[in-house]
Structure formats: C-alpha cells, structure tokens
Amino acid sequence: MATSCIQRPALQSDSSALNRFMEKLMAKIFRFYDEQSLIDVTFKVSNPTALVPAHRLILAAASPYFENIFNSDQGNNPIIEINDVDSDIFERLTTFCYTGQALITVNNVGAMLKAAILLQLDDAITRCVEYLMANISEYTLHDAYMLERETRCQLLKQKFIDYETRNFMEISQSDEFLNFDVERFKYILESDNLNITREEDAFDAINRWFNYDVPAREEQLPLLIACLRLTQFDADFLLRRIRPLPGCELLAFKAFSWISKPEARTNINMRFTEPRGVSAANCGEKTLLALCCVETWTNSKLLQYNKTEDKLQEYASINFNYQFHRTILKDDNILFTGGENKDDETTSNIVRSWNIRNKTWQYLPAMKQARNSHSVVELNGKIYAIGGFDGEKLLSSVERYTTSDGWEFVSSLNVGRYGASTVALNGKIYVIGGVKDYFSLLKSVECYNPDSNTWTSCANMREYKHSPGVAAHKGHIYVVGCFPANGTVERYDPQRNTWSQICSLNVGQSITSCVSLENKLWAIFSSGNKISVSVYDEENDRWEQKCASPGTNVISCFVVPVALLTSIE
Structure with a gap:
C-alpha cells in the first residue's frame, strides 16, 4: 500500500524539517479553507439555516463523528444535514478542525461543549472545559453544575472535583453542595489536598450535607466520617461530636484508642492516621x-x-x-x-x-x-x-x-x-x-x-x-x-x-x-x-x-x- 512507503523515520530524525513541512502543509490547508477551494462537502445546518462548506479529509481526521458519517451511505451526498447543532456553533467547530482554535465566550461555552461532545472533538472539549474553569466566577456555579449534569462530561466532572477540592470552604456553603451525591463528596473528602484550615471544617461540611436530608443519608454518613482524619481531633470532640452520629460509634472508638493508647496502634485498623498534607498546592489562607x-x-x-x-x-x-x-x-x-x-x-x-x-x-x-x-x-x-x-x-x-x-x-x-x-x-x-x-x-x-x-x-x-x-x-x-x-x-x-x-x-x-x-x-x-x-x-x-x-x-x-x-x- 502507498502508506507503507511514507518515510516517517527520516522526517522524525530532523524535527526542524518536520516542523517546516507541517507548517507549509497547514498553511496550504488554511488557504484552501479560507478561499473555499477544493470543497467536497457542504453541511446544511439549522437555527438559523446556513450552508457550511468543508473538506471531508480534514473533518474525518479531526473527528470520528465525521469519519463515520462519510463512511456511511449518507456520506456520499454532496449536502449533509445537521439538525442537532446551531449553525454558528457548528461553523466555529468546523473552523476548529482546521486551526485548533475557536472563539469561546461565557455566553456560548455551554453550547460549544455540548456540540463538541456530539461531534466527538476531544481537543475542542478540552478547550471548552479549560475556558469554563478559568471563567467559573462569571459563569456561576449553578449553571456550571447544570451543564455537567446535562453533558455527563467526565473531563468537566474531574475539573470540578479539583476545583471543589481547592475551593472547599466556598463550595461547601453553596446550595449546589447540598445535592452532591455521596460518591463525589467522599472522593473530595479523601483528598490529601483538601483546602481546609482545620479538620473541623470538613466535619462541619458533612453535618450540613447530612442535615439537608437525614432519612436518605443516614446510612451514608459513616462512609463520609471515615474519610476524616479522625486522629487529628481530641478525645472530647470524638466522644461528644462523632460517637453520637448514626453508625459512627466504632469509628470514634478506634480514633479514641489510637490517640490514648499508642502502644495498641498496630492492632487498630484505620484508613487515615496522618494529617492532610500542607504544600503550595493546598492551603488555607x-x-x-x-x-x-x-x-x-x-x-x-x-x-x-x-x-x-x-x-x-x-x-x-x-x-x-x-x-x-x-x-x-x-x-x-x-x-x-x-x-x-x-x-x-x-x-x-x-x-x-x-x-x-x-x-x-x-x-x-x-x-x-x-x-x-x-x-x-x-x-x-x-x-x-x-x-x-x-x-x-x-x-x-x-x-x-x-x-x-x-x-x-x-x-x-x-x-x-x-x-x-x-x-x-x-x-x-x-x-x-x-x-x-x-x-x-x-x-x-x-x-x-x-x-x-x-x-x-x-x-x-x-x-x-x-x-x-x-x-x-x-x-x-x-x-x-x-x-x-x-x-x-x-x-x-x-x-x-x-x-x-x-x-x-x-x-x-x-x-x-x-x-x-x-x-x-x-x-x-x-x-x-x-x-x-x-x-x-x-x-x-x-x-x-x-x-x-x-x-x-x-x-x-x-x-x-x-x-x-x-x-x-
């Protein structure tokens, strides 16, 4: 096959030659796109109706979504209809396939992310998520969480969890925090980088979350309390605040024994016995x-x-x-x-x-x-x-x-x-x-x-x-x-x-x-x-x-x- 003759090793041995080659190639492709030269497919997109010309090879290389379309019976049509993406967003993401760049704003980032997920443009998804996290104060937490739920974007979810870990004191006071599922909350509490000034801050947040829906969360409470660094509390706190909680008596007893009987620690099974780390990446003030x-x-x-x-x-x-x-x-x-x-x-x-x-x-x-x-x-x-x-x-x-x-x-x-x-x-x-x-x-x-x-x-x-x-x-x-x-x-x-x-x-x-x-x-x-x-x-x-x-x-x-x-x- 022809592809087997491509001399990749020769190009890779000279990175500057490869860079020059790629720059010339991409410059030519950009010119074809700007001049709408050698166009071989046109998309008819709705809201408002618009025609977006493109090159099959470029789009197929950028996205499995387009590759699958072009390999299907529909892909032979000179005009292909797209009904799930607004025309402005589709045109921006088409341009992204050529340039790797798109104008993302606070107003369009949600629609851009949804469309990028639909079109399977991984790099565009990453750009949207990065932009959203950099401008989270303007986008509002409520809208951001709603977007995460709608898209089920794993990258966005992980970025949010990292954000929540760094900004835990602020997040734990928000209304959105009260609706965290137990697995998400548990993952945050387990982090050694949780941004709190004292372990009592995490305990107070658990109490707030638990009291929001006591009947539904009573069985889940011990899972969260076990994520605390219980050995950092004094004996009075363990006996007065932890032990009375539903299902937490054994946890309080283990931590109390760890503190009061150092010689017995080898026989006590506890998840966390050291304080959370303090580094330039996690902090209080x-x-x-x-x-x-x-x-x-x-x-x-x-x-x-x-x-x-x-x-x-x-x-x-x-x-x-x-x-x-x-x-x-x-x-x-x-x-x-x-x-x-x-x-x-x-x-x-x-x-x-x-x-x-x-x-x-x-x-x-x-x-x-x-x-x-x-x-x-x-x-x-x-x-x-x-x-x-x-x-x-x-x-x-x-x-x-x-x-x-x-x-x-x-x-x-x-x-x-x-x-x-x-x-x-x-x-x-x-x-x-x-x-x-x-x-x-x-x-x-x-x-x-x-x-x-x-x-x-x-x-x-x-x-x-x-x-x-x-x-x-x-x-x-x-x-x-x-x-x-x-x-x-x-x-x-x-x-x-x-x-x-x-x-x-x-x-x-x-x-x-x-x-x-x-x-x-x-x-x-x-x-x-x-x-x-x-x-x-x-x-x-x-x-x-x-x-x-x-x-x-x-x-x-x-x-x-x-x-x-x-x-x-």
Whole structure:
C-alpha cells in the first residue's frame, strides 16, 4: 500500500524539517479553507439555516463523528444535514478542525461543549472545559453544575472535583453542595489536598450535607466520617461530636484508642492516621513571598507579606552566587535556574532547589543549555526554561524538565530573546517582550502549544517591554512595567487575541513582579530604596497601595499558603 512507503523515520530524525513541512502543509490547508477551494462537502445546518462548506479529509481526521458519517451511505451526498447543532456553533467547530482554535465566550461555552461532545472533538472539549474553569466566577456555579449534569462530561466532572477540592470552604456553603451525591463528596473528602484550615471544617461540611436530608443519608454518613482524619481531633470532640452520629460509634472508638493508647496502634485498623498534607498546592489562607535584592543578586532577602499588619517582613536570607538567574515555585520549593556566576562571569546551567519550610538547598539535574536572563514557567507539572543568553549569543532554544525524563529540548522560539517574561494560561505558555539584541526591545508575544509542540505569534503589545511583571488573572494576562521607564499596564485577551490598556502604576524604572491572589491582581515593585505592594481595584480601574519595606530590586514573587511558612525568626 502507498502508506507503507511514507518515510516517517527520516522526517522524525530532523524535527526542524518536520516542523517546516507541517507548517507549509497547514498553511496550504488554511488557504484552501479560507478561499473555499477544493470543497467536497457542504453541511446544511439549522437555527438559523446556513450552508457550511468543508473538506471531508480534514473533518474525518479531526473527528470520528465525521469519519463515520462519510463512511456511511449518507456520506456520499454532496449536502449533509445537521439538525442537532446551531449553525454558528457548528461553523466555529468546523473552523476548529482546521486551526485548533475557536472563539469561546461565557455566553456560548455551554453550547460549544455540548456540540463538541456530539461531534466527538476531544481537543475542542478540552478547550471548552479549560475556558469554563478559568471563567467559573462569571459563569456561576449553578449553571456550571447544570451543564455537567446535562453533558455527563467526565473531563468537566474531574475539573470540578479539583476545583471543589481547592475551593472547599466556598463550595461547601453553596446550595449546589447540598445535592452532591455521596460518591463525589467522599472522593473530595479523601483528598490529601483538601483546602481546609482545620479538620473541623470538613466535619462541619458533612453535618450540613447530612442535615439537608437525614432519612436518605443516614446510612451514608459513616462512609463520609471515615474519610476524616479522625486522629487529628481530641478525645472530647470524638466522644461528644462523632460517637453520637448514626453508625459512627466504632469509628470514634478506634480514633479514641489510637490517640490514648499508642502502644495498641498496630492492632487498630484505620484508613487515615496522618494529617492532610500542607504544600503550595493546598492551603488555607495564602500570602505573598517576594524575593528581593539587598545590594547584589547574590545577597537576597525573602520577604513575607503579613496581612494582619499590612507589612512586608523578612522570612529568610538566601545567598546564591549567581546573578540574572530565574526562579519558579514548584510545590514547596523555589527553583533557582541558571544565571551568571558573580566570580568568573560564566553562564551556568545549574538548577538548585530551596525548600521554603526547611530553608535547605538541594541540587536538581542541570539544564542542557547554560542560560541567564531567560524565562521559566510551569505547565501541567513540567518546568520550561525558555530563551535567554548563554554569555556569547542570544538563545531561542527551549527545554522542559520532568522528574521522570529530566531536561529535554522542545521546539525553539520563533524569535530568540532574553529578558522576556512568561506565563501559563489555558494549557498554553505565553512569552512576552524581551530583547533580541543589546538595543532592540520587543513588543512581540509567542504562544506555545504543548500538544502540537509549536510556537505561534500572537498580537503585539502596544509598547515594548523588557523584564515586565506578568500574571494570569481571571482568564487574562496582565503585563506591568518594567523597562522602558514607565508603569503602563496592558491586558491581553487570549480569546480575542487583543491587547488593551488599564490604569498605569507609578513604578518608574523598576523591576516589577505581579501575581493573582485572593481574586485580585497584586503588583510588587521597587520604588527608590523600598519594595512596594499595590492591588488593582478592577471596578474603579485604579491601584491601591498596600505597604512598603526597605529593599531594592524585586527578583520574583510567589503565592504560598501561610501554613507552609515557619515562624519568622
């Protein structure tokens, strides 16, 4: 057969050649679609009635639904009727088959998801679910749960469960929570990452759910109580609050024995005996950690924001003999990657991990490429090191780290750059601004899709930016500062691929970092010999200053659970 002669190994041995081939091929296909050239099928879609032309091969390759239609008797017809999808939604998803992109909005995401499920477009389903979760506050929980029930989408269900685990205190007070089925509630309670400040919070939620329909839930109650970390309660709580519950007397007795008789623990069968984990992924209250220079990059302070007193105070001193390195938060650790050695000015590929709780160092596998002034970002549990400078030349290379495979190269940037900033949003990576030589600042933006291992250009920012602060917040990307010397703030809408400007921040020429915390955008920046904190008031389009503390340059900023931090010495 002809397909057996395709030289896949030869193409795969040269990834750049394969990428060029695929880019040329897809560009040609896009042109055929735009010009409606070589069309071999037309769909007649209702509400309102519309004709949507397409190519059988492309649609069949994108979806088993279309493949089955074209292989059936109906598939030989030049015009095929589609009655279960509105014409606008169908046309958007047809375009998705060609481009992998579709304009999803809060108003159409429900219809898009239902249609994507019907048309068996797995990638479109993923995009819809990701968009919905990123904009859940605008969509409302009631509508989101109704959509989950209507679609029975397993991906959406799992994302909701993850969301419920992270936002348990809020969810457990909602009306929708009262209708959780016992299996869903049990799965959430079992999680070691359940976002509660104390075990009593989970117990109170069980009580609220149980009291909503006592007769129907009496037999299910022990299943949920068994998911609690019962050994974290004191004896009085176990005897007074747990033991009287229907079917829970034995559970209370086992936990009481575990606490009061340590020597007998080997004979006591309990599901959970350890407290829930505390990490940067689960938490109670969260706060800021700002890594700042005192005099040089090698003499740095880690400042913790104290919400009660509204001030920054020193959490730890960190000495790292490199400048122009880049940092990222990974679980309970801050990873320091690359940089220029202060002693001999050589660029390094080393990676070291500093544990926030224990304040100890550990070496990780070194990057394949020495880098300074590069970008680092985490996406789907993987760390990406992007671009930068190797001491002699500008870099466009990109490498990715996983604990199983170490560092490995992925597709390079279209435009090599250093001093860029990077953020992950909706399953993609965005590289923003930077410098392409010593004098040429960039306003260009590139987006990386890990599914296709490709970089594509996005709309340019309005202004050139070097080392700006960036953050993903409420489904948008915000860019603040840094060079040139102004405090303009731009906002990127990934659905529309457009930039807009919001209220400027009075930061001058200073290194700036920004993060999303407590559903607000925070900016941490240098102002003279101080480190200042401001919060964006979205409703009134203005910045409100919080506090300031002695310091010079902000290297990076992280959002961490307060419970992760040891007491300030």
